[in-house]
Amino acid sequence: MTTDKSNRKGSNSTNTIPHGIELLHDPRLNKGTAFNDAERDMLGIRGLLPPRVSNLSTQDKRIMENFHKKTDDLEKYVHMIALQDRNETLFYRVLMDHIEEMMPIIYTPTVGKACQLYGHIFRRPRGIYISTYDRGRVAKLLENWPQKDVRVIVVTDGERILGLGDLGANGMGIPVGKLSLYTACAGVHPSLTLPVTIDVGTDNEGLLEDPLYIGIPERRHRGEEYDGLIEEFTEAVQQVFPKALIQFEDFANRNAFRLLNKYRDRISAFNDDVQGTASVTLAGLYSALRITGGELNDQKILFAGAGEAGRGIADLVVSAMSSEGLSEEEARLKCWFVDSRGLVVKSRTDLAEHKLPYAHDAEAVADLATAVKSIRPTAIVGVSGQPNVFTTEILEAMAEYNQRPMIFALSNPTSKAECSAKAAYEVTRGRAIYASGSPFDPVEFEGNRFVPGQGNNAYIFPGVGLGVIASGASRVTDEMFFSAARTLANEVLEKDLESGSIYPPLSRIRQVSKSIATAVAEVAYAQGVATNPKPASIPEYIGSQMYEPVYPSYA
Numbered sequence: 001m002t003t004d005k006s007n008r009k010g011s012n013s014t015n016t017i018p019h020g021i022e023l024l025h026d027p028r029l030n031k032g033t034a035f036n037d038a039e040r041d042m043l044g045i046r047g048l049l050p051p052r053v054s055n056l057s058t059q060d061k062r063i064m065e066n067f068h069k070k071t072d073d074l075e076k077y078v079h080m081i082a083l084q085d086r087n088e089t090l091f092y093r094v095l096m097d098h099i100e101e102m103m104p105i106i107y108t109p110t111v112g113k114a115c116q117l118y119g120h121i122f123r124r125p126r127g128i129y130i131s132t133y134d135r136g137r138v139a140k141l142l143e144n145w146p147q148k149d150v151r152v153i154v155v156t157d158g159e160r161i162l163g164l165g166d167l168g169a170n171g172m173g174i175p176v177g178k179l180s181l182y183t184a185c186a187g188v189h190p191s192l193t194l195p196v197t198i199d200v201g202t203d204n205e206g207l208l209e210d211p212l213y214i215g216i217p218e219r220r221h222r223g224e225e226y227d228g229l230i231e232e233f234t235e236a237v238q239q240v241f242p243k244a245l246i247q248f249e250d251f252a253n254r255n256a257f258r259l260l261n262k263y264r265d266r267i268s269a270f271n272d273d274v275q276g277t278a279s280v281t282l283a284g285l286y287s288a289l290r291i292t293g294g295e296l297n298d299q300k301i302l303f304a305g306a307g308e309a310g311r312g313i314a315d316l317v318v319s320a321m322s323s324e325g326l327s328e329e330e331a332r333l334k335c336w337f338v339d340s341r342g343l344v345v346k347s348r349t350d351l352a353e354h355k356l357p358y359a360h361d362a363e364a365v366a367d368l369a370t371a372v373k374s375i376r377p378t379a380i381v382g383v384s385g386q387p388n389v390f391t392t393e394i395l396e397a398m399a400e401y402n403q404r405p406m407i408f409a410l411s412n413p414t415s416k417a418e419c420s421a422k423a424a425y426e427v428t429r430g431r432a433i434y435a436s437g438s439p440f441d442p443v444e445f446e447g448n449r450f451v452p453g454q455g456n457n458a459y460i461f462p463g464v465g466l467g468v469i470a471s472g473a474s475r476v477t478d479e480m481f482f483s484a485a486r487t488l489a490n491e492v493l494e495k496d497l498e499s500g501s502i503y504p505p506l507s508r509i510r511q512v513s514k515s516i517a518t519a520v521a522e523v524a525y526a527q528g529v530a531t532n533p534k535p536a537s538i539p540e541y542i543g544s545q546m547y548e549p550v551y552p553s554y555a
């Protein structure tokens, strides 16, 4: 998958790299105080650095010492982004070596706060911004990107950032963060990644009035203007970066499903909010079943929230149930939705199109608690963006109907979770199998320690992307996400399950991503969508392509 660019695996030719201060200002090549004596002479940087030569491990210590001194998570975020802008290798070394500590900073929940304040903490640009006013020249903008072999693009239009709503061009923090995770979690080389923000304005009043807002200070342009810009963008990608996978991220659901349906059979693209979420949640259900001992087809799942995440999860659950013997119709009847207006049922006349397949023949019910009581689900999945809607009453009901109720409170960031880990364990007296979207600390209850699993999409999309890139898959198929879910569930160890966690610890994420990439590439070859020659051993090939942050030797 990687091309033979010299800086990929630690060797570099001195005549292709800048010398002097320019080198120290190039984050891809900079080693800071780790340039050795010979390199300092050869590259014209002697005197530009303090005399003592250090190494990655000492530099890591310095970064972490400063990181720990910061009391505010947003400051930690700024500290890490500044490092990414200064020294990419060290940034990834630190990120990978401290992934559990770094993930909530680089990604949810802190990245949400960073996006809200993006214009205020803005220092250096990263990625490509494409605005409404760039119609007709999008390919030219992409050509301005310094890397010519891009294999994965994460693109947002900023309309539904995490659970925080419309953040316009400030949403750029999301593609930047997600692509850092491609590298840290799955070893996709940073030079192969490109963050993109489509800026069609924002309907966020606060941002429109903020003089430091970085996007075009106009209301969102919609309709043909919007669709035309997205179409031009996807065409420009095919022209400038023909091997790139496009990950659609944090689009509002009015566009997310439409764009996914429009492009999924035309180009290599997926929507992480729909398909990545679905895969990580299905994996959680499979792992939970390892604890409860039941079958997927015997579950009844109630979704609080009928948006992108909920619909995506339900569709994948239905295809998983179908593969285990139920008809599609039977499988759909196992999935129920409650949206802001109550239970999604046939008699309602206010349902958006994407909810219709799950509108069952049942009595209308206005609230979640009554829906739980009438449906008696085995699992409740919170994807509503509404904090604490899994009330004590609901948790008690779940514990009454199930020996081990599955409680997934997936809304991000932490402040939006449908219930906290503590509430889930305490109300169910330790019987809940709980997972959240954003991280929660372990909970001590009646002498037991529960480690809540985080249904973080980062378990899925980096591995899926790596598998797609490695196989050169021309399409991203549902089977790939299905296979990724099964693989992730199989990566959960007994000891993880014993501590209550239905996901593996993030410290094993590289191994997990490698297994997922292998599974995805196998699906690509089996389905005939792979365009790269099949390697003798897929796992070995994938392992050999994974980026390791080590300094190249220049002398």
Ligand code: NAD
Binding pocket: 160, 162, 163, 252, 253, 273, 277, 280, 304, 305, 306, 307, 308, 309, 310, 338, 339, 340, 341, 368, 382, 383, 384, 385, 386, 389, 410, 411, 412, 413, 416, 436, 437, 438, 455, 456, 457
């Ligand atoms: P969305 O805007 O598409 O959908 C939200 C849905 O919630 C809508 O159907 C809305 O009607 C419904 N809703 C609003 N208030 C409600 C209430 N009181 N009770 C029940 N339903 C209500 O958003 P989305 O993309 O589906 O994401 C929803 C949430 O899921 C977000 O907070 C997001 O951060 C989270 N999420 C988590 C993960 C993860 O943990 N892996 C992945 C994706 C999304």
